[in-house]
Amino acid sequence: MELTTQLIIYGVLMGLVFALIALGLSLIFGVMNIVNFAHGEFLMVGMYIAYLLSTFLHLDPLLSLPIAAMAGYLLGIMSYHLLIHQILRGPMVAQLFGTFGLMLFLRYLAMYIFTPDVRSIKQGLLVGKTLSLGWVTLDLSKSVSAALCMISFGIVYWMIYKTKLGRALRATSIDSEAAQYMGIDTKKMNALAWGIGGATVSLAGSLLAHFYYVTPTVGMLFTLIAFAIVALGGFGSISGAFVAGIIIGLIMVISGHFLSELKFTFVYIVYFLVVVFRPRGLFGW
Amino acid sequence: MLRVDRIRVLYEGIPALHEVSLEVKKGELVAVVGANGAGKSTSLKAIVGTVKPASGMIEFEQKDITRFTTPEIVRLGIVYIPEARHIFGPLTVEENLLLGAFTSNSEKEVKEHLDYVYQLFPILKERRKQRGETLSGGEQQMLAIGRGLMTRPKLLMFDEPSLGLMPKLVSELFKTISLLKEEGFTILLVEQNVREALEIADRGYILQTGRTIHTGTGKELLESEMVRKAFLGL
């Protein structure tokens, strides 16, 4: 019983982190119909930022959050202006390989700078602490990370659904031609989607680094997870990403506990089933 | 107010407009008529800046706006109500209207204009919380027009607003457009419903394969041999 409770709680906690990771992928797809294969590498950037600041500057990894978010935002905006906007005119395949190339570029750049060594954060306010709730004891860093991810998700949700800027972003994603006629600078909206996408996933990375090892190839796993979440939640759906994030979190934690090596297989099976039986996902279209 | 001077527009090297010139004065209702593919939509898109002329000039209130971006042009007070309406289907009626006011920075003005649109089209007020895509064709056209009115533009450009409407709604639509003119809006109206458009227009232009080939008052054009033969089947 206690084990079940604990697994469910961890599943939800991980799910909240996953939801924030997947948010940007879904947003970018929703606004531009482009799949960002480098999404996990944006996450990796946030993880290394937390790692570097903690290891070399002895900053608490929590303080790296705004820095990681800022760096992710700039990375997203730059990727859009320097790469995505340029390849937009090309054929579909060029767009696909465009973000694929960005993924390889960032990954091997990290490999070059940091070597393939596995690294982890050793010190920090939350690192290695536990949180006792009477009948269950939880890892403090996971709990706080999940809470901060949920808050960040909420802020982005509010921005998209309750502000004028968000309305313009949604209009662009629905019909970018009509959005132009409204006087909306759709190029700016595209860049904003990349900026928010980069900021949220990099922020999630800096939180993830509290309890997950960092390597130059860490992005791939999380790109896979984010794809599964976006497919399950519905491509482009923000609330879908939230619900699906928690579902995938539960599946990973529970299957991981019993069949640890197979947990990514389970994620892939979910992805496969969704694509076959409900290609629009839970909340899509 | 608006002067389009011999613009030429290419799509991937192929000319869609060879030489289009037209003029709209303050308070006028000017109609542009022509067959499918003549270049009517392209002319309006060039004015609103989503396509750029290869040569020629567009002037608005004595300012050369040929190289302005669309957001800049909309801010100057030119609004394009596109062919096929292009409403934002998944968004509510009110969200659609508010998007029409995207370039407006005064909340008070937005509120006033929203009230004006709701008074002009009460059905939109009733349905303000509904998703745009749940409206009927006629209501969607009202929404597209209402959205275009949300900044009280100086120049309102309609692109075949009657397209796909039932005949009864078409005459209502032309009444609405005349009403807007009476309220002081300057209007550039593109239509294939040649008779109705020229009947309410002060002046008109005939567009043929990318060229403005003829102009006159609405009445003159309706009575001209060319229009009677080419468009009215007389």
Ligand SMILES: Nc1ncnc2c1ncn2[C@@H]1O[C@H](COP(=O)(O)OP(=O)(O)O)[C@@H](O)[C@H]1O
């Ligand atoms: N996006 C486009 N790409 C290529 N050709 C186009 C495009 N839009 C319009 N055209 C061509 O330009 C010409 C004028 O089109 P358009 O302005 O839409 O005419 P109208 O509105 O009078 O029916 C047509 O020959 C049409 O096929």
Ligand SMILES: [Mg+2]
């Ligand atoms: Mg047309």
